[in-house]
Amino acid sequence: MTEDVRAEDGGSPAADAEAVLPLPLEFEALYVATQEAFHHYALFYLGTNDPAEDAVHRAYLEILNHWNALLEESNLQQQAWAILRRVVMSQALMGFRRKLALLRSDVGLYKAICSLPPRQFDAIVLRHVLDCDTKKISWYMGVSTSTVDYHCRKAKERLHRAVSTHLKTEGDHT
Helix, strand or coil, X not given: CHHHHHHHHCCCHHHHHXXXXXXXXXXXXXXXXXXXXXXXXHHHHHCCHHHHHHHHHHHHHHHHHCHHHHHCCCCHHHHHHHHHHHHHHHHHHHHHHHHHHHCCCCCCHHHHHHCCCHHHHHHHHHHHHCCCCHHHHHHHHCCXXXXXXXXXXXXXXXXXXXXXXXXXXXXXXX
16 A cells, blocks of 8 residues: 555655665765775675675675764775775675584584684684784774784683583593
């Protein structure tokens, strides 16, 4: 019934959506100027189109959510790229977690890594799998370097307990 009324009035659901949330003209200009490059960047790192499109969409939503603060930055485009890089890295880490969960390990290491809380997982993978330094990890995660060190330390403690428990259990069976 609602669609019939809109059709009679000449309105459309898309027009109604625009009335609810008009996008700032400057945001639309940034989108037009960066969308293709953002997509190429995400596609390069994520490998397939659907995850790349999802990451770019999430990045633009984050940019829009922080739009007023970003307008106060000295280099809006640099800040937009920083948001995109963080979102792409986050998406890549989520994909890595899913793939890691499919691997088998005799000592239960992969299962233990996958069971880490998200920040601990990200810190461990960035540091020990992707070989990123603490400063770069802190930038990606949006936390201080001491917080990165804390997450890595706590993750190592959890992994040590999980793997040593698994080894003790395996040792009991033999």
